[in-house]
Amino acid sequence: MQMIELGRTGQQVSRMALGAMQMGGRTDERDSVHILDRYLEAGGSFIDTANCYEWWRRPGSLGGQSEELLGRWLRDGNRREQVFLATKGSAVPRFSNDLWTADGTANWELARRTFEGAGAETLRDALDGSLRRLGVDHVDLYYVHVDDRATPLEETLEALDGFVKAGKVRFLGWSNVRTWRLERIRQLCARNGWTLPVAVQQQHSYLRPAASSDSVSIVDGEQLDYLGEHDDQTLVAYSPILKGIYDSAAKREGHAMMGDYAGPDADARLAVLAEVAAESGVTPNQLVLAWLMHQGSPRVLPLIGPRTPEQFEDALPALDVKLSDEQLRRLDGAGA
Ligand SMILES: NC(=O)c1ccc[n+]([C@@H]2O[C@H](COP(=O)([O-])OP(=O)(O)OC[C@H]3O[C@@H](n4cnc5c(N)ncnc54)[C@H](OP(=O)(O)O)[C@@H]3O)[C@@H](O)[C@H]2O)c1
Numbered sequence: 001m002q003m004i005e006l007g008r009t010g011q012q013v014s015r016m017a018l019g020a021m022q023m024g025g026r027t028d029e030r031d032s033v034h035i036l037d038r039y040l041e042a043g044g045s046f047i048d049t050a051n052c053y054e055w056w057r058r059p060g061s062l063g064g065q066s067e068e069l070l071g072r073w074l075r076d077g078n079r080r081e082q083v084f085l086a087t088k089g090s091a092v093p094r095f096s097n098d099l100w101t102a103d104g105t106a107n108w109e110l111a112r113r114t115f116e117g118a119g120a121e122t123l124r125d126a127l128d129g130s131l132r133r134l135g136v137d138h139v140d141l142y143y144v145h146v147d148d149r150a151t152p153l154e155e156t157l158e159a160l161d162g163f164v165k166a167g168k169v170r171f172l173g174w175s176n177v178r179t180w181r182l183e184r185i186r187q188l189c190a191r192n193g194w195t196l197p198v199a200v201q202q203q204h205s206y207l208r209p210a211a212s213s214d215s216v217s218i219v220d221g222e223q224l225d226y227l228g229e230h231d232d233q234t235l236v237a238y239s240p241i242l243k244g245i246y247d248s249a250a251k252r253e254g255h256a257m258m259g260d261y262a263g264p265d266a267d268a269r270l271a272v273l274a275e276v277a278a279e280s281g282v283t284p285n286q287l288v289l290a291w292l293m294h295q296g297s298p299r300v301l302p303l304i305g306p307r308t309p310e311q312f313e314d315a316l317p318a319l320d321v322k323l324s325d326e327q328l329r330r331l332d333g334a335g336a
Pocket residue numbers: 018019020021022048049145175176201202238239240241242243244245247285303304305306307310311312314315
C-alpha cells in the first residue's frame with residue numbers, strides 16, 4: 001500500500017486507514033482479527049479507534065470493546081511496531097439508563113448533551129484508560145473526538161501538549177470541528193508553543209452536503225478550502241463511502257446517512273459516479289475511495305469501516321484505480 005505523509009511531520013502512514021469502531025461489537029473477534037491481519041498483509045499501518053466505541057451497541061456499556069480487542073490483537077502478535085495507532089477521547093456520555101430505549105437503541109440526543117468533553121482532567125483519565133485497554137505505553141495519534149465548546153480551548157490544548165511532552169502521545173488530532181475553531185486552535189498553539197494538531201478527522205465523501213445540512217462533522221466548502229491552504233493538517237475522511245450507500249439505490253432509500261446529502265446535486269453526482277465506475281470496471285463504492293485518494297488539495301486519507309472480511313476485501317481494489325484527468329474533471333464537475 002502506498003504511504004503518505006501525515007501533515008508535514010515526516011511521519012509516513014498508509015494511504016488508507018482502517019477503522020475499528022465496530023470491532024468487538026457488530027464485528028466479532030474472529031472476523032475483526034481476520035480484517036486486521038489482512039490489513040497489515042496488504043501493507044496498511046494506520047488503525048483508528050476511540051474510547052467510546054461502541055457504547056451504543058450494548059445497553060449498559062460505555063464502550064471500550066474496540067480498544068480492548070485491539071489490545072489483545074496487538075499483544076498476541078507482538079504487532080505494536082507495525083501499527084500507527086490512533087484513538088480519541090471526549091465522546092463518552094455520562095452513564096444513564098436513559099441512554100438506551102426499551103428496544104436497545106441509543107438515545108443520541110441525550111448522549112450528545114452529556115459527552116464527557118475535553119477538560120484537562122477528563123482527557124487525562126480518558127487517555128490513561130485508552131492506553132490501559134490498548135496495552136500500550138503511547139498512542140501515535142490522539143484526537144479530541146468531538147470538539148467541546150464548553151471547555152476553554154487553552155485548557156484542552158495545554159493538556160494535550162502535556163501528553164505529547166510526557167511521551168504518551170506522538171501526534172494530535174481533532175474531530176467533528178468547525179473551521180473557525182481550527183483556526184483558533186492554530187493561533188493558540190502558535191502563541192503558546194503548544195503542539196499543533198496534524199490530523200483533522202471529519203465525515204467526507206464524494207457526495208456534497210445539501211445546503212440544508214449544518215453539521216459540525218461534515219466537511220463543507222470552507223473547510224476544504226481551509227485544509228487546502230494548511231497542508232500541515234491532513235484530512236482523515238471518516239465514513240468515506242457513507243456506510244456503503246453508493247453501490248445500492250435500495251440501501252440509499254431512507255438510509256440515515258442520506259439525510260445530509262439527498263437532493264438534485266446528489267442525483268447528478270451519483271449518475272456521473274455510476275458512469276465512470278462502469279467504464280473503469282469498479283464499483284461506485286470503490287470509485288469513491290479512489291476519487292478521495294486522488295485529491296491533492298487538500299490531500300484526503302480515507303478511513304474505512306468494513307463490518308465484514310468481505311467488505312474489507314472489497315475496498316482493496318480502490319488502491320489500484322488510476323483516474324485520468326478527464327475522469328477526474330467529470331467527477332469533480334458533476335452536480336446540480
Ligand atoms: N470521528 C468520528 O466521529 C467518527 C465517526 C464515525 C466513524 N469514525 C471512524 O471512521 C471509521 C469508518 O467509519 P464508517 O464505519 O462510518 O465508514 P464506512 O466505511 O463509510 O461505513 C462502514 C459501513 O459501510 C458498509 N460497507 C463497508 N464496506 C462495504 C462494501 N464493500 N459494500 C457495501 N457496504 C459496505 C457497511 O454497512 P453495513 O453494516 O450496513 O453492511 C459498514 O458497516 C470508523 O471505524 C471509525 O474508526 C469516526
